[in-house]
Amino acid sequence: MLFDLLGVPPQALFAQLLLGLINGSFYALLSLGLALIFGMLNIINFAHGALYMMGAFVAWMMLHYLGIPFWPALILSPIIVAAFGMVLERTMLARLYHLDHLYGLLLTFGLALLIEGLFRQLYGVSGRVYPTPDILRGGQNLGFMFLPNYRAFVVVAALVVCFGVWYFIERTRIGSYLRAGTENPELLQAFGVNVPRMITLTYGLGVALAAFTGVLAAPIYQVHPLMGFHIIIIVFAVVVVGGLGSMLGAIVTGLMLGVVEGFTRLFYPEASATVIFIIMAIVLLLRPQGLFGRR
Amino acid sequence: MSLSRTMLFAAAASFVMLGAANAEEGPVRIGVMSDMSGLYADLSGPGSVEAAQMAIEDFGGELFGHPIEVVQADHQNRADLASTVAREWFDDDGVDAIFDVPNSSAALAVQELAREREKFFFISGAATSRLSGDSCSPTGVHWMYDTYSLANGTGRALVAEGADTWFFLTADYAFGHSLEEDTGAVVEGAGGEVMGAVRHPLDTQDFSSYLLQAQASGAEIIGLANAGTDTTNSIRQAAEFGIVEAGQRLAGLLLFITDVHALGLDTAQDLVLTTGFYWDRDDQTRDFAARFEERMGMRPTMIHAGVYSSALHFFKALEEAGTKEADAVMQQVRDIPVDLFGEEAMVREDGRMVHDMYLVRVKSPDESEGDWDYYEILRTIPGDEAFRPMEEGDCPHLTN
Numbered sequence: 001m002l003f004d005l006l007g008v009p010p011q012a013l014f015a016q017l018l019l020g021l022i023n024g025s026f027y028a029l030l031s032l033g034l035a036l037i038f039g040m041l042n043i044i045n046f047a048h049g050a051l052y053m054m055g056a057f058v059a060w061m062m063l064h065y066l067g068i069p070f071w072p073a074l075i076l077s078p079i080i081v082a083a084f085g086m087v088l089e090r091t092m093l094a095r096l097y098h099l100d101h102l103y104g105l106l107l108t109f110g111l112a113l114l115i116e117g118l119f120r121q122l123y124g125v126s127g128r129v130y131p132t133p134d135i136l137r138g139g140q141n142l143g144f145m146f147l148p149n150y151r152a153f154v155v156v157a158a159l160v161v162c163f164g165v166w167y168f169i170e171r172t173r174i175g176s177y178l179r180a181g182t183e184n185p186e187l188l189q190a191f192g193v194n195v196p197r198m199i200t201l202t203y204g205l206g207v208a209l210a211a212f213t214g215v216l217a218a219p220i221y222q223v224h225p226l227m228g229f230h231i232i233i234i235v236f237a238v239v240v241v242g243g244l245g246s247m248l249g250a251i252v253t254g255l256m257l258g259v260v261e262g263f264t265r266l267f268y269p270e271a272s273a274t275v276i277f278i279i280m281a282i283v284l285l286l287r288p289q290g291l292f293g294r295r
Numbered sequence: 296m297s298l299s300r301t302m303l304f305a306a307a308a309s310f311v312m313l314g315a316a317n318a319e320e321g322p323v324r325i326g327v328m329s330d331m332s333g334l335y336a337d338l339s340g341p342g343s344v345e346a347a348q349m350a351i352e353d354f355g356g357e358l359f360g361h362p363i364e365v366v367q368a369d370h371q372n373r374a375d376l377a378s379t380v381a382r383e384w385f386d387d388d389g390v391d392a393i394f395d396v397p398n399s400s401a402a403l404a405v406q407e408l409a410r411e412r413e414k415f416f417f418i419s420g421a422a423t424s425r426l427s428g429d430s431c432s433p434t435g436v437h438w439m440y441d442t443y444s445l446a447n448g449t450g451r452a453l454v455a456e457g458a459d460t461w462f463f464l465t466a467d468y469a470f471g472h473s474l475e476e477d478t479g480a481v482v483e484g485a486g487g488e489v490m491g492a493v494r495h496p497l498d499t500q501d502f503s504s505y506l507l508q509a510q511a512s513g514a515e516i517i518g519l520a521n522a523g524t525d526t527t528n529s530i531r532q533a534a535e536f537g538i539v540e541a542g543q544r545l546a547g548l549l550l551f552i553t554d555v556h557a558l559g560l561d562t563a564q565d566l567v568l569t570t571g572f573y574w575d576r577d578d579q580t581r582d583f584a585a586r587f588e589e590r591m592g593m594r595p596t597m598i599h600a601g602v603y604s605s606a607l608h609f610f611k612a613l614e615e616a617g618t619k620e621a622d623a624v625m626q627q628v629r630d631i632p633v634d635l636f637g638e639e640a641m642v643r644e645d646g647r648m649v650h651d652m653y654l655v656r657v658k659s660p661d662e663s664e665g666d667w668d669y670y671e672i673l674r675t676i677p678g679d680e681a682f683r684p685m686e687e688g689d690c691p692h693l694t695n
Contacts, residue, residue, distance in 0.1 A: 009511075011511075012507070012508070012511060015507050016504055016507070019501075019503045019504050019507070022503075023501055120332060120336075124336070124337045124593075125332065125333065125334060125336045125337050125340075125524070126337040126338075126523075126524065126527070126553050126554065126556065126557035127524060127527070127557050128557070129531075129557065129558065129559045129562070132535070138537075139535075139536070139537055145507060146536055146537045146541070148535045148536060148537070150535070151503075151535075220501075220532070220535070221500055221501070221528060222524060222527060222528060222531065222557060224524065226333070226334070227500070230498065230500055231500070262504055265495075265504035265505065265508075266504060266508065269467075269493050269494055269495055269504075269505065270467055270494055270496070272495070272496060272499075272504075273496035273499075
């Protein structure tokens, strides 16, 4: 009855729901990293998209030059990119913590342009092919759609990692130090915790999440220098809608907006690039702290 | 006796006039405008600037006693920016002609401006057939290919094979709309049926939603009316979702050799496409491709070949006309036969450059003998058949 009203067969709706969740899991992983970095470091990390792209490229380079396959790369690439991120944090970002947000934003924006420009110079914009790992080739016929195994894996991996990070921050002792560090770093330092190192590691974790997402994305999209540039703006909107610094908000909003985008592609595809920003504008008007933000 | 003296006099007078015109003309300056860093940067972009540079060198580097100059700009796929740059170039920077301009929306904007300012516009990058149709210009030349010839080549070939139900996946701007419309007309004209279309924003990453809609339509052919990474992503994701295995076929209506290179032959093999240039056609194209690769590290696309050959043709026309005056130069542009890497072609009244197109099939990895050995030429489509007849284009300056 409802389906008749919408003029779309239920199969199409289920299929778009599932696809939306898949895309949403990329948004969730990326916005979680952003929210983590913002929550702990107070830095609006505009380089997040570039680091996501680096994650994909490092995996591609490993395969192409060294023959290292997908699974080791899924672990190694985030570690390498995180190390790179931590060097950035120590040498540059750390000098900006006492200044206004704007400086961090400008610096990371500049870094993003530099990193993307460098890869564009080296590899052009057509992108490189990253093959789907053999074990995840093919797919399942669900009746209403054909679900590629790899995409199913992406959703599961994203949910597991998102939950893991959330649990780590909210439910473990180290996580409680992190949260304490954002509330009152001087006091925490007085208790003998090395706060600057903790902040560096947190930035590293956020960057590792971005790079991990990049490796996950590599077999689906072409690995290309602008892939981060495309997604970062959407992810910022996700973080704003979810509430700045709210990790649970980032995860839930990421998935939710992925689904909304999927349905838009079915009902009014021309608007699919803008629908997330329309929602962002409405949320900012009615609930400026975001859906999950506390004030 | 007296006749020959008069003739001698007339010849001398025209020689003096020609000389005077020459001395008055300032340096010839051309502008290459393209997407220098976005999704079309590899198939056009910096390679087009290099191609223009090669044309200048091959021509001898000078016209009217001054070195030929080239400037470049990035329009970032924005029609407003393209129009601003073109205005600056024409009004302040003394640019005489603009080349390339991929992205049909941007090219349509530049075409308007070039018409107003009576400056030259040689289009190699943009595809919409409107550029020699309802948006044609007396000073605009559409060089390498257009949506009509692509539709005609690939569309007709596939319908002839019996694939007569189509669904389009269309980039939502001037180019995609043109390509969808032109191909739809060919399909229906040949007795086929268009079952629907879905329009996606330019520069989309994830095509799965659109692909599933195309699949649900049940059409035999999914026509990809998009370009660049939009096309390569569509093709890759169609493979991922088992669309080809399930029996539907993809038709890349505009595929460049850089796209095939990026896809890899594993994914791209057996795609049928139409192109205006293939580097491995004969010795002359191979020679150009080798020189281009030395500079750019890649083989030229049909756009790069188009910028090169159109710039050379423009210089010849200027030299012959002895002036930059629009009517005189355009007369020469149309009168001098176009030398398209040894193939003779011509420019029509409506600005359409008419030459042979090639229907090609992408080789399988086994058939390919190495990097960039990608196409088997199935058929050479003669120019008269490939391009839209002039009277069907509704070009305003012809009817008025």
